[in-house]
Amino acid sequence: MNEQAPTYKNHRFPISIVARAVWLYFRFNLSLREVEEMMLERGVEVSYETIRRWCSSHGSSLTARLRRKTPLASDVWHLDEVVVSIGGKKCWLWRAVDQDGYVLDEIVQTRRNTKAAKRLLVRLLKKQGCAPKRIVTDKLRSYGAAKRQLMTNVEHRSHKGLNNRAENSHLPFRKRERTRQGFRSIGSLQHFVSIFSATRNHFVQASSIRSAGLIRAHRINAIAEWKATAHKLA
Incomplete structure (x- = not known):
């Protein structure tokens, strides 16, 4: 049986899977083993040690490309x-x-x-x-x-x-x-x-965003940008 061609710089999994594991670990208060279990629920069999390596190797490259807040002299x-x-x-x-x-x-x-x-x-x-x-x-x-x-x-x-x-x-x-x-x-x-x-x-939205609708919209946009950033790394 032929093995599937490796993706994302010789990783067995595509960047979307790697990015999701990194997101789960750094966004929520989860241990590596808990992230492993959540990935398994999605049908992805990956060890917590592999997730550790993903977070160490690719966390910086993902977050470095996220949009930053513009500095202001009034800050x-x-x-x-x-x-x-x-x-x-x-x-x-x-x-x-x-x-x-x-x-x-x-x-x-x-x-x-x-x-x-x-x-x-x-x-x-x-x-x-x-x-x-x-x-x-x-x-x-x-x-x-x-x-x-x-x-x-x-x-x-x-x-x-x-x-x-x-x-x-x-x-x-x-x-x-x-x-x-x-x-x-x-x-x-x-x-x-x-x-x-x-x-x-x-x-995490700014303290000025208080309504449920704006909070939800902010989260949707943040998730979309995270996925788009991961796609650019593929």
Whole structure:
């Protein structure tokens, strides 16, 4: 019996199947074995180890081609950091989100000081291409010191109660961290959050979209764009 010709760069499955597995894993709070079971329900027999390789190899290429939110000088950046334990050692995931909860950037670092805060701001300025109207942080002094070196004319509000938007952005990551049972290295954490946040940015609507009809339309458009992006990779 002749074997079916391989598709999508020598994969046994077409890109639509690969993209669906990647979507399930990064979009929902599922383990690799749960994704394996959901794929089996669809008639696709694939192991969780293969799904792991798909997510590692093709997650970045898929999310890199998704439409990004246009940076605006009127944006407000909310900055915060959360501790993550890897192999018994502490590191910090530094994250920036805008006024709509859209993740602008995040970086894993081993320090929680001015140098680390400055590195985050440098990445943000380079990626966004413009400074924000205002930054909002907690009371960590490192943010103020870094801001004075890089963005002297930008307003800075530092108050624990003002930074709920950034703190709330950690919650989806914390759920995934528990499902994954932690991370093995700083590199694996950085790789995961870059794909996870890009996927979440694409599918989660802005806080201004409140009606059920608009939410449904946004989800339909997001799914269609995901599939179209996958088709371009085939």
